[in-house]
Amino acid sequence: MKSALASFITVVALGIVLMFALPHTTDMFGLMQMTVFVVMAIFALSQGFIWGYGGIMSFGQAAFFGLGGYTYAVAAINFGDSTGAVALAIIVPGLFAALLGYFMFYGRISDAYIGVITLTVTVILFNLINATSGDWYTIGNAPLGGFNGMPSVPTLNMPGDPSTILDPEQLWYVTIATLILVYVLLRGILASRLGRVIVAIRENETRATLIGYDPRLYKLITFIIGAMIAGIGGCLYTNWGAFISPTVFALAMSAQVIIYVLVGGLGTLLGPILGAVLIQWLISFAGSQSAVDSNLVLGVVLVAFVLLVPQGLVPVVRDTITGFWQRRAGTGSEEQKQTTRGAEVRS
């Protein structure tokens, strides 16, 4: 318990240090790039939460990310003020997840089918949005633009003051502060009764049901929380480039977020964040040379991790470090090993 709290405080402190240190140590290009990495980290947290803790295998988390992005774009163009648009970008994916989740969990559809259904829903959204070119497809003043997407979306402004628009550096502060906030929020949920029930259901659904918890309801709640976080990510993503296009719904987007979580470590919160930054960095590195396509790199990384390191980087590194300290202290007793195991699930 103590070590879990310590690691939590360390992570938050490191996040805050990074938040203030980075603008002074890197140029504008680096800062913008880090901003999009952090956006992807928020997206990864949503997948990491529902998959790693809720045991829900969503292959279509991009649906909520994209919905958040599109909702923000449409609302911001119509309202002319970003405050309400941000709220809607969280609410709309949440509602959509409630609908879809009710349909899936209350139908007691098995894990693999949930994967395929979420994937299919994402493909439906991709097809629909792709086909919305032309004047007819306009919500309020906002043309959806079909395949070309929506350019020059108004970016975040100070709440209640549409004339003061945030500059890229301020957007960085907002983005990383959001990441830290989401992390703290999820940590809080996991430490609460709700979080413990969610994990209990992942561990043994039948037993949790017999104790008196309704797994359908708790899975639905988990799914909605995940979708709202993905919505925030999508909203910030639109803000980052002032642009959104149907590629946010593409299969590659859902694949990427799964890779982040898998590489970073399933069942951790730090893992998805680090996985997202690492993989995004790798993609931008692969994209800067033309010999090898970035999809090839991503695919090979995914296959390699499934086969060789299925538990992900963060747990492996942590086990190595704790193992090292235990051997060094010479107290590798069974009891201590078990406490570290217990802490592992939580941190």
Place this chain on the structure above:
Amino acid sequence: MDLIGLVSFNVLVGIGTLVLITVGLGVIYGMMKIINLAHGEFMMLGAYTTVISVTNGINIWLAMLVIAPLVVGIVGLIVERLLIRFLYGRMIDTMLATWGLSLALIGLMTTIFGNDVRGVPAPVGGFSIGNFGASGYGIVILIVAALTLVGLFCMLRYTRYGLIVRATMQNANMASALGVAPSRIYMSTFALGAALAGLAGGVLAPISGVSPVMGAAFIAKAFITVLGGGAAIITGTGLASMIFGFINEIVSFKSTPVLGEVALLAAAIVMIRILPQGITGRFFKRSI
């Protein structure tokens, strides 16, 4: 009257297309309970094989009916040996690994052939139904789809290999005790499924743009049709293709092809909710 003829013809071709793109996936899922997310990319490989063979002067029929399935079947064999066999019984992991494979194949083909869309001319011209022109190539698709289903049925029902495959599918341990090597059966089944995907890719190459990302257009349709069909490969795939193909073509005819596809997917999702085991989980349970 002519219009009804044309629409019925299109519905039939739509069903045939769906059968073609689904049956390879159905073989792998039905027998091995593996959801192969690289199915679309296997089709893409089949299409590329056809295009490349034709540009090198090989007869198009030979290219798409023989070479494409053969090449992709061999690729499937290699993939099974190097990747899938380590993951049997871990459904989610196989989904992830085959998804990785799908990305890797897209990346590999982009690296080698670039992003541009290629094509081959259809070897059959059009014909007319009353005042309307219809695609003659549709007939080819129909024939190939029908022959594939019939051939697969005969193989599973009447040959010794089919018997062994069905036995392994029902109870791998028992089959193993009787002297069958399940791993070898799985290997050949996966290769067969891949070869069927290659065939589908080859046959559909003349009517679709061949590019590294073409698989994504088929994947969702193929999956949802297989799951909608249920455990019985041939009956399930056939019935689900009929229902979904019909919905797709009718809605496409009434509105746009995009909405037709959306209607197909939406109908399939609703059906999985009602029949979680697929059509053949509830009806025709004893069929193949």
